[in-house]
Amino acid sequence: MAKYNRTATTINQQIDILFSRDLKIVNSPETAQKIENIGYFKFKGYCVPFYDSKDHFRPNTSFDDVYDSYMFDQKLHMILLSLIMRVETQIKSKLGSYIALTYGPLAYIDDDFFRSTEYRTDFLNKIKDDENKANTRNELYAKHYQEVYDDTFPIWVAFEMCSLGTLSKFFSDMKTVDQKEFSRTTFNNPNNNRLKNWLHYLTLVRNCCAHNSRTFSRRYSTHPTFQSSDINSCPSLRENTTFPILYILKELCSSSNYFSACMLDLKQYSEAYPNANLASWGFPENWFKFLR
DSSP, rough: OOOOOOOOHHHHHHHHHHHHHBBBOOOOHHHHHHHHOHHHHHHHHHHGGEEETEEEEEEEOBBBHHHHHHHHHHHOOOHHHHHHHHHHHHHHHHHHHHHHHHOOGGGGGGGTTTTHHHHHHHHHHHHHHHHHHHHHTTOOOHHHHHTTTTOOOHHHHHHHHHHHHHHHHHHHHHHHHHHHHHHHOSSSHHHHHHHHHHHHHHHHHHHHHHTTOOOOOOOOOOOOOOOHHHHOOOOGGGGGSSSHHHHHEEEEHSOOHHHHHHHHHHHHHHHHHOOOGGGGGGGGGHHHHOOO
């Protein structure tokens, strides 16, 4: 294994390196400030999709092409996180109510609630970890249930403590009959298998955005699943890119006005950064009409 032995470079040297790789770039204070604000390492991550070979840009690739892609990606992250948080809250509320009203607030503790006792043990261990994190954050509701109810949490409190990833796994580990009934009575589009897939896809995209990783030109580790009619209407949905998450959010979000407002914001951002090619995120040309 090689030892890293490269030396650090200044902003001006970094601009020279980009120029030597045939990026159309001008060494100006404005350019230097933009690279400094982003960081050269992160900026290079947005350069990679523009390469036609190692460390060489496609002909006529400009600094604005890369910069606009970065800026649009940042705006997209904010919109996605906002929508995902709203959908996560809504699903936690609806699923918690379904479980509590059908089986009782503490049903998840029962041996036969999940599809296996192993899944029950996994969730209880995870909730214990989430409880410790809630204590670290000084969440008063966690302390209340610890002291008043002998460290026992009804399902809605357990969901309040858990992450989207834990929620996704919880739904996947529920008995199939409950997955089907919840999906059927709560949503119009997804059946239980699609909802499992969508929650997992939401988690992947959420983690990417939360860690400020690049969603530009990214392929995720799984493919979203849709009805044939959806794919026929928009073939871009079959790809494991970022665009399908917006359709998933449209289908899951109970606040249609909020979703529409977010799409208007996204359209404005696409116009503000015209050098960002939305196809790199999987967007079809008619994306705005399709999502409205």
